[in-house]
Amino acid sequence: MQRADEVTGTPAPPRVALRGAQLSYGKRALWSGLDIELEQGEFVAVLGPNGSGKTSLLRVLLGLQKLTGGTIEMPDGMGIGYIPQQRALDPTITLRGRDLVSLGYDGHRWGIGLKGRRDRKRRVDEAISAVGAEKFANRPVGLLSGGEQQRLRVAQALVCDPDVLLCDEPLLSLDLAHQQAVSRLIDKRRRDAGTSVLFVTHEINPILPLVDRVLYLVDGRFRIGTPDEVMTSEALTELYRARIDVVRVRGQIIVVGAQGAIESDQPHHLQVD
Numbered sequence: 001m002q003r004a005d006e007v008t009g010t011p012a013p014p015r016v017a018l019r020g021a022q023l024s025y026g027k028r029a030l031w032s033g034l035d036i037e038l039e040q041g042e043f044v045a046v047l048g049p050n051g052s053g054k055t056s057l058l059r060v061l062l063g064l065q066k067l068t069g070g071t072i073e074m075p076d077g078m079g080i081g082y083i084p085q086q087r088a089l090d091p092t093i094t095l096r097g098r099d100l101v102s103l104g105y106d107g108h109r110w111g112i113g114l115k116g117r118r119d120r121k122r123r124v125d126e127a128i129s130a131v132g133a134e135k136f137a138n139r140p141v142g143l144l145s146g147g148e149q150q151r152l153r154v155a156q157a158l159v160c161d162p163d164v165l166l167c168d169e170p171l172l173s174l175d176l177a178h179q180q181a182v183s184r185l186i187d188k189r190r191r192d193a194g195t196s197v198l199f200v201t202h203e204i205n206p207i208l209p210l211v212d213r214v215l216y217l218v219d220g221r222f223r224i225g226t227p228d229e230v231m232t233s234e235a236l237t238e239l240y241r242a243r244i245d246v247v248r249v250r251g252q253i254i255v256v257g258a259q260g261a262i263e264s265d266q267p268h269h270l271q272v273d
């Protein structure tokens with residue numbers, strides 16, 4: 001797909017812009033003064049310890065949570081795909097995998113007619129095959145493993161051709177091969193269609209090659225920049241207000257907190273004094 005900037009020579013407008021954004025629950029400000037523009041096709045990783053407000057940020061972009069300060073700008077009619085944080089589905093749910101994916105296509109479309117139904121079937125089949133879910137797509141979702149359910153959620157988010165994809169720890173419970181497959185799929189989507197990606201994660205290494213910028217939230221403070229700018233001992237020490245060492249080993253980022261090493265494949269739940 002040609003992007004607007006390639007056609008006109010002028011920069012494409014950002015997909016989403018938060019300006020001076022603040023979110024508080026009661027007296028507690030999760031974050032404030034947040035300025036970020038999500039560009040077309042950009043991949044932004046959102047990192048931070050438990051409770052720092054990563055999911056809440058996605059909820060704001062989904063329109064489920066109102067900002068308590070600042071503004072959010074988003075063009076009308078923009079399609080948003082959402083991969084929610086994984087929760088195991090009730091084993092008694094009889095909905096089939098492919099029905100779950102279809103829900104992502106149907107959205108608010110009703111009465112789509114025969115042609116629409118054919119188109120929907122084709123798109124649902126494509127999305128199912130893209131996440132390698134053909135073998136279990138006809139089984140009830142409640143009986144599928146966590147990783148299988150997760151792959152169907154990814155298909156559900158992508159089947160509507162979103163302009164922006166919001167991902168809340170989408171790689172959780174996936175084995176390494178499927179982590180890579182899902183990451184590649186999301187990356188392909190943003191390269192082919194210019195979909196912008198906001199990707200909440202505790203572990204940056206599996207997606208490091210894809211990340212354009214990092215938004216790192218800690219205790220009401222934040223830092224935005226390229227991984228080289230944000231994932232440094234200096235930047236994280238300032239952000240956590242405690243000594244943090246960041247080392248790179250064979251292309252992996254290892255974050256060492258004040259109370260000991262954080263393994264590269266462990267969440268960034270830093271134990272700091």
Ligand SMILES: Nc1ncnc2c1ncn2[C@@H]1O[C@H](COP(=O)(O)OP(=O)(O)OP(=O)(O)O)[C@@H](O)[C@H]1O
Pocket residue numbers: 025030048049050051052053054055056057
């Ligand atoms: N509707 C709400 N009312 C009051 N407090 C809330 C509400 N929603 C979330 N919180 C609190 O806001 C904080 C941030 O929650 P959020 O889920 O955004 O964090 P997170 O960074 O995604 O955490 P995790 O890494 O654990 O998923 C938490 O302390 C949570 O309890």
